[in-house]
Amino acid sequence: MSSRDLQHQVTLLELVDRVLNKGVVLSGDITLSVADVDLVYVGLRVLLSSVATLEEQNAAAIAQGGLR
Amino acid sequence: MIHVYGIVQELSELPQLTGVDGAPLERRRLGGLELVTSDRAEAEITQEAVLDHAAVVEELMCRSAAVLPAQFGRPFGDESELAAAILARAEALARGLERVRGCVEFGVRAAVPADEPEAGSGVAYMRALLAQERAMTKIREPLAELARSATPGAYLVQKDKVSAFRDAVERLTAEHPELTIVCTGPWPPYSFGAEAA
Numbered sequence: 001m002s003s004r005d006l007q008h009q010v011t012l013l014e015l016v017d018r019v020l021n022k023g024v025v026l027s028g029d030i031t032l033s034v035a036d037v038d039l040v041y042v043g044l045r046v047l048l049s050s051v052a053t054l055e056e057q058n059a060a061a062i063a064q065g066g067l068r
Numbered sequence: 069m070i071h072v073y074g075i076v077q078e079l080s081e082l083p084q085l086t087g088v089d090g091a092p093l094e095r096r097r098l099g100g101l102e103l104v105t106s107d108r109a110e111a112e113i114t115q116e117a118v119l120d121h122a123a124v125v126e127e128l129m130c131r132s133a134a135v136l137p138a139q140f141g142r143p144f145g146d147e148s149e150l151a152a153a154i155l156a157r158a159e160a161l162a163r164g165l166e167r168v169r170g171c172v173e174f175g176v177r178a179a180v181p182a183d184e185p186e187a188g189s190g191v192a193y194m195r196a197l198l199a200q201e202r203a204m205t206k207i208r209e210p211l212a213e214l215a216r217s218a219t220p221g222a223y224l225v226q227k228d229k230v231s232a233f234r235d236a237v238e239r240l241t242a243e244h245p246e247l248t249i250v251c252t253g254p255w256p257p258y259s260f261g262a263e264a265a
């Protein structure tokens with residue numbers, strides 16, 4: 001994977017993480033229906049496991065005895 | 069349903085964009101705060117909806133003095149529900165707007181590319197871990213110094229310090245060839261509104 005592709009994928013990951021997990025919770029109803037967002041996550045999981053770029057992923061791997 | 073993009077301060081004009089599902093954007097005033105919303109028939113989370121939401125929030129960032137992005141996927145049934153939720157948090161939200169005013173967010177992730185730890189070499193493995201932890205600290209501290217606020221992986225940076233922040237990331241990247249450093253942004257301050265709610 002080129003560094004430009006990596007940057008693009010990480011940007012997409014960071015965007016989805018921010019929109020869905022961060023941001024101010026004003027309450028309202030929690031949406032349970034998730035359609036095709038998992039496509040993004042699947043792609044990103046591949047990215048993370050291949051590059052081990054994110055420190056949380058690294059930490060998790062270390063906690064599991066060096067699994068990658 | 070009412071889909072909320074965020075709470076804005078001094079928004080010059082609505083972005084020339086449609087919102088999620090192609091719905092027109094609207095400005096609403098509630099309890100001294102201004103919100104940008106659109107109507108939505110269904111509250112489904114799709115990739116397209118997430119990207120459309122993000123595009124609107126980014127435009128709001130560019131056209132306002134401050135924006136507190138709302139978390140996606142929490143629509144309100146009607147105006148009275150929305151008003152009740154906002155009025156109950158109006159003060160905290162106003163403080164949140166002040167905190168992020170004039171700032172953007174950067175994401176900076178760093179990792180030591182994972183070498184396969186050798187099973188028989190516990191000491192070497194622990195040394196590698198220690199080196200990684202020290203390297204992380206070296207990166208976090210100089211970046212946090214340039215930021216108004218920092219969380220693991222995210223930095224709230226005043227707009228006039230953006231180029232200094234970027235320079236610092238570049239310098240750290242050059243100083244630490246052993247690390248993979250990925251910087252993204254500028255983002256709207258998604259990661260720094262949590263205390264407001």
